Amino acid sequence: MKLLTATREGQGDRGGDFCFAVEGELVFAGFVCATDRRDPAGGCGCGRAFSGLSSRKATTTALVRDLDLSYDDVRLALTDHFVTTGMGPDVIGALEFDDLLDQEVEQTIRYAEVWQPGAVVGRRLDSVHLRAPAVR
Template identity: 80%
Template sequence: MKLLTATREGQGDRDGDFCHAVEGELVFAGFVCATDRSDPDGGCGCGRAFSGLNSLRATTTALVRDLELTYDDVRMALSAHLVAAGMGPDVLGAVDFEDMLADEVDQTIRYAQVWEPGSVVGRRLDSVHLRTPAVR
């Protein structure tokens, strides 16, 4: 399955780039604070970054990779991330947590399906865009 992973590729090509995530870890679009929602180029950077599922750290570039993971693998990784980030079912309630988890898994999978493996992508709020096409 094609998924987004943290990468340092393309870092520095744009003002405000950063990569604090672990190279190769799965990432998802993550949540955007109110400050970045009104100006993704200001604030904390969450409006233009992906969140690392293991490190809980962010990067502004992600690499599309074709990985031997299933839907259930992605769901488990995202569930663990949300719990570690303090947004587990004990905080949100079981039903709200399951709804949010299902939405995040679907979005995480959908964002990577558009591009070929090896493509580097970036984020701006709810949009993921191509930064560097895959080399063929």
Template identity: 60%
Template sequence: MKLLTATRTGQGERDGDFCHAVEGELVLLGLVCATDQKNPDGGCGCGRAFSGMSSMRATTTAVVRDLDVSVADVMLAVEGYYVSSGLGPDLIGGAEFADLVAETVAEMTEIAAVLPVGAVVGRRLDELIWRSEPSGVGEH
């Protein structure tokens, strides 16, 4: 299954680049604060970063990899991410939590499905920006 993962590839090519995430961990488009919604180049950087699902740290670059995981595996990872971030079913309710997880997994798979394996991308709010052509980096 194709998914976005954290990468250091391309770091430093643009002002404001950072990678605090763990190389290879799954990433998603996290929430964006009000400050970054007005200017993704200012504020905390969340408007131009992906959220690392294991480390809970961010990166401005992600690479598309074809991983040997199932949808159930990804759902479990997303559930863990939201619980760790404090947005679990005990806070928002079981049905709402299930909907959030399903929507997140759908978004993650839809985004990666249209990108070639090995492509490095960045983020500007809800849009992905091309950082480099595929190089075979994400292939197994």
């Protein structure tokens, strides 16, 4: 399955780039604060970054990789992330948690599926864009 992973590739090509995530870890779009919703180019950077599922740190570039992971693997990784960050079902409620998880798993898969493995992508709010095509 194609998924997005943290990368340092393309870092510095644009002003405001950063990569604090661990190279190669799975990333997802994450939540956006009100400041970045108003202006994703300013604020804290969450409106233009992906969040690392393990490190809980962010990067403005992600690499598309074809990984030997299933839908259930992605769901489990996101579940672990949300529980360890205090967003588990015991905190937000079981139904809300299941809804959140369903949305984030689908979005995480959808954001990677249109790009070729090896492509470097960036983010602006709820969209993902190509920063560098896959090298063939």
